[in-house]
Amino acid sequence: MIGLALNHPIVNEGLKMWQLTKKNKLPLYQQIMEQIIDYIQTGTLLPGDKLPPERKLAELYQINRSTVVHALDELVSLGWVIRRQGSGTLVNEGNWGRSTTPRVDWRRLFTQEAYPTEPYVEEVHRLLKDSVALDLYSGELPLNLIPDFRFPSYTWEDLLLEERKQSPLGYGPLQQVICQRIKMEQKIDVSADQVLITSGAQQAMFLLLQVMLQNGDSVAIEDPSFLYSLPIFASAGVRLYGVEMDQEGMRIDKLEQLILTKKIKMIIVNPTFQNPTGSTMSAKRRQELIILSQKYQLPIIEDEVFSELNFGPIPPSLKEMAPHQVIHLGSLSKIFGSSIKIGWIVADKDLIQRLSEAKQMMDFSISVFPQVIAHTALNDSKFQANQEILVAELKERGAAFTADAQQITEDWSISTIDGGLYVYLTWRHQKLSRKDWSIFLREKLLVAPSFLFSNDTMAMRVNYTRLTKQDRQQFFKRLQVISKQLRRN
Ligand SMILES: Cc1ncc(COP(=O)(O)O)c(C=O)c1O
Structure with a gap:
């Protein structure tokens, strides 16, 4: 981070410029x-x-x-x-x-002062280099589960030819594959001019904030939400208001209250296998959310980066339910890891055009190289089969986690795992303090406590997909040691 010394001159405090003419009738x-x-x-x-x-x-x-x-x-x-x-x-x-x-x-x-680093996160990052530490904090699949595909053997000339297939919206063949996948999964027809390729879903979100919101605007999000941990909102001067969730997702009554009191300009949700809770918004709640957003004419941004990691049927996407009310975000980082940092925005043509202009102005162009790789990965003849193998493995890891977690249910309530990367564990006893959470660091069990995503301090996000059988045993062993200390505290 660069710390810039800011020096703002105060303008002509004493001069006559700060006077009004008497004749003007405006308020x-x-x-x-x-x-x-x-x-x-x-x-x-x-x-x-x-x-x-x-x-x-x-x-x-x-x-x-x-x-x-x-x-x-x-x-x-x-x-x-x-x-x-x-x-x-x-x-x-x-x-x-x-x-x-x-x-x-x-x-x-x-x-620098605007974004003091969270000391807990700083310590986690230090411990990530420690081979004894168990990393269930990171938000990606472990490397050995990422689906394999044949890397393309391109010459520079080949790449130059592929470069010609780039438009301001992205690499044409990749846009086409994304359109096909959206048609297959969400049963909606989208054309290439409704899809903007970005460098991941986070960049997509950043562009939307810049184009659709003003400094000082307010946005409703789920509480807890991983969005609290991103600095992009503060940098755009956007205020985040968390909306309590129940078993079905964001509470509509609470959201409406917020819309009426805080001049909400946009709703952002992560409805399927939410980060951090792993929960999925019910079909009924999705419908209610759309009706409410239509009532107040508010756009919904649907962040759907985990929906392909599903163990069974999931409710229809919000985009499918209300194509013109919803802006849809997708990403490959949750399947292929952050080395293929490719995401996309699906929205109406005019908005995509504006976003693309903003992207160019900020010089956020993406080189053709990762897009060609992403295209190859999605087009690989074994992709579908590999994806199924991956999901089956996650399902097995999820079930094994839930089974082993029975030994700690006296202390922790465990969310159900139906897909995605996360399970959410909530402490059943006294309020936990930061000092309590530091025990996890001491025991080198790296998890993401809920205070990173909310005002709540009682729960933690665990990336269960990173646990092999051996690691899982270690996890529960360390968690029991920690729970004993927490109870004593
Ligand atoms: C729900 C959700 N949306 C978006 C992102 C960012 O995705 P990307 O890596 O594509 O920028 C993440 C990453 O953690 C996420 O959990």
């Missing part, structure tokens, strides 16, 4: 907005310039402070200015006032 807050927008457009205020503090502005304008706050709030929501804790109100350095264009606050992204 005062609008007059202030107009004036500040005019100053930005004419260059009187430059990107990064700091406005006088609210109190000072109220004094200069000789009006109530709440009117100044109102004007600044509106300017923030329109993207003209930004508020930064400790620094006050600054002229935005992005594309002012154009709500549909991408806007990345890079400095915020690179400012």
Whole structure:
């Protein structure tokens, strides 16, 4: 991470520029907005310039402070200015006032203080190099389970020819395969101009935030959710509001309450084998979610990166249920690991076009090489069979985990494993503190505690797919030692 020293000049606090003309009949807050927008457009205020503090502005304008706050709030929501804790109100350095264009606050992204590293995660990363540590923290399949395929033997000339099949939306043949797979699995017809290839689902999410949201906007997500652990939301100035879940998924009554009180602009869900709980939203809840999103005209982003790792039938995707209301994200990283960092967005043509423009502006182009590999992997004649072998192996590991977990059910409740990578274990006794969770680190049992995904501290995400028989025995042995200490605490 780069730590940039930020130095924002405060603009002409004492000058006459902060006065309003008496003849204007607009409400005062609008007059202030107009004036500040005019100053930005004419260059009187430059990107990064700091406005006088609210109190000072109220004094200069000789009006109530709440009117100044109102004007600044509106300017923030329109993207003209930004508020930064400790620094006050600054002229935005992005594309002012154009709500549909991408806007990345890079400095915020690179400012070390803005994203202090979670000490627990730091320690986990250190321990990942320790051969005694059991890694059930990582969110990928173990290497030996990743399906094999024949690597293509391309010359540079071949690659150059493949390069010609690239459009701003991605490598044409890969787009085609993705369209076919969507048709097969979700029974919806999508054409190549509705599919944008990205460098993983996280980049897809980042693009959507930049194009569809403004600094200060609010998004509803599941609670717990892995999205809390991603810095992309904070860097885009987007607020996350978690919605409690029950057995069927995100609670609709709680979501509606949030929509009414927090001006939610978008709903993001991970409905199948959710990260971190491993749970799947029921078909009924999916239907209710769509009805609610239609009522309030809110887009849903459906993050479906685990749906292919299913042990049995799963409910229809939200995209299938409401193709125009839902933006669908997929990725290959949960099958092929992060070395093939390829994901995609499926959405209506116009939005895909806008996202693609944003992608180009940010220079997020993806070289043809990983796309050719991804295409080869998906097109391999053995892919289907290998995928079935993988799912059968996961099912076996899931069942073995559940069977062995019977020995710890006095202390932990265990979620059912129907697919995906995760099982969620919840401590049945007293509230756990960070000090309690540090015992896991001491015993070198690397898991992802729920405080990484929520305000909750009682549960943990375990990637059961990484456990061979031998590791599984180790896991339960270490967990029993830890549970004993937790109970004593
Ligand atoms: C639910 C979910 N969505 C998206 C991602 C990011 O996927 P990618 O590696 O394709 O960026 C992850 C990775 O952990 C995930 O768990």
